[in-house]
Amino acid sequence: MEKLKKKIEAEGTCLGTDLIKVDAFLNHQIDPVLMEQIATTFYEQVKDLPITKIVTIESGGIAPAYALATKLRVPLLFMKKSEPNTMEDPLYTQVFSYTKQKAYTLCVERKYLSPHDKILFLDDFLANGEAFKGAERLILEAGGEIVGVAALIEKVFQAGHTYIVDKHYPLFSLAPIQQIENGKIQWADSLIF
Amino acid sequence: MEKLKKKIEAEGTCLGTDLIKVDAFLNHQIDPVLMEQIATTFYEQVKDLPITKIVTIESGGIAPAYALATKLRVPLLFMKKSEPNTMEDPLYTQVFSYTKQKAYTLCVERKYLSPHDKILFLDDFLANGEAFKGAERLILEAGGEIVGVAALIEKVFQAGHTYIVDKHYPLFSLAPIQQIENGKIQWADSLIF
Numbered sequence: 001m002e003k004l005k006k007k008i009e010a011e012g013t014c015l016g017t018d019l020i021k022v023d024a025f026l027n028h029q030i031d032p033v034l035m036e037q038i039a040t041t042f043y044e045q046v047k048d049l050p051i052t053k054i055v056t057i058e059s060g061g062i063a064p065a066y067a068l069a070t071k072l073r074v075p076l077l078f079m080k081k082s083e084p085n086t087m088e089d090p091l092y093t094q095v096f097s098y099t100k101q102k103a104y105t106l107c108v109e110r111k112y113l114s115p116h117d118k119i120l121f122l123d124d125f126l127a128n129g130e131a132f133k134g135a136e137r138l139i140l141e142a143g144g145e146i147v148g149v150a151a152l153i154e155k156v157f158q159a160g161h162t163y164i165v166d167k168h169y170p171l172f173s174l175a176p177i178q179q180i181e182n183g184k185i186q187w188a189d190s191l192i193f
Numbered sequence: 194m195e196k197l198k199k200k201i202e203a204e205g206t207c208l209g210t211d212l213i214k215v216d217a218f219l220n221h222q223i224d225p226v227l228m229e230q231i232a233t234t235f236y237e238q239v240k241d242l243p244i245t246k247i248v249t250i251e252s253g254g255i256a257p258a259y260a261l262a263t264k265l266r267v268p269l270l271f272m273k274k275s276e277p278n279t280m281e282d283p284l285y286t287q288v289f290s291y292t293k294q295k296a297y298t299l300c301v302e303r304k305y306l307s308p309h310d311k312i313l314f315l316d317d318f319l320a321n322g323e324a325f326k327g328a329e330r331l332i333l334e335a336g337g338e339i340v341g342v343a344a345l346i347e348k349v350f351q352a353g354h355t356y357i358v359d360k361h362y363p364l365f366s367l368a369p370i371q372q373i374e375n376g377k378i379q380w381a382d383s384l385i386f
Contacts (some may be wrong), residue, residue, distance in 0.1 A: 028270065028301075029268055029269070030259060030268060030271070033266065035259070058252035059273070062255040062256055062259075063255055063256070066260070067259070070225040070226075070228075070260075075222055075223060075224060076223040076225060086293075100279075108221075109216065112216075112221065
């Protein structure tokens, strides 16, 4: 998606060879006009999948997942990064964040996932895939099926990409990064794998 | 807003006399059709205010704040409940959550708030007002101005309501609760204060 890539180039900040900050318009401050265009682009890519629910992880995934959920007219479920103390019947798992260099508990109320659910997982970033793998464990434990994985920004050179492709999940990413070198992003060619 | 009240009565769960769970449709799983109607209702109430930015707090406020931001065509800023380690020039403050009975650090990048900003603060719940007061401290420290406060669900009998009214902030709440008794909600009369 050219417009997202241009925005990242103009307003994102590369930190070293594997981190990129997009908090000016995606995951702290949000540009709602750009986000609507992101959701429209995803909608065109996934509208023929048999999606019954979108699952994301707080907080960066909520706005794009909500924007797409309004177009698909399916519920959105955001998994929480917290101890499941206040939940009735939680599913939970440990996830290691390479970005923050620490683990957190990912949790969800079991009743909001069912064996009938066909799920599109959507997040702002796909990097090492640890967050996705955590969500996948909880979805599969509930008997749900993952019918696609979507990311606004994907670091193709990290492990998440290969993990998802090897599992034959359809993968949709709008701004796939091949490499970051000297503060400059080299985009990967393909948008849909 | 009758539709929101009916949904709370049908699918919410009252816990004791002051807690209500709405994670089936508002702040864990989200019903996007209802959320769009919520945003449309807020839009009609606040569209004539000189709002330049919507501020909310992760995670429950993000979806409604985003939905309203798309209608007002202003940026959305969500404050984070975390240590500001990865921020460049953070503003932060301690907030005590009565619901969770513990304090957290509320933080925001200073550059996303400016003395020119006229801010609508929006959150899913207004209860004791501690979260709002924390956000208010950060907004005022940056020199911004609060032109309105919006909450989907308000517990009128707790301290946040009086605090906001006493400060003469326009207050917009869609489902104001007067009292919870024996698991039944008594709604307050007024919608806009």
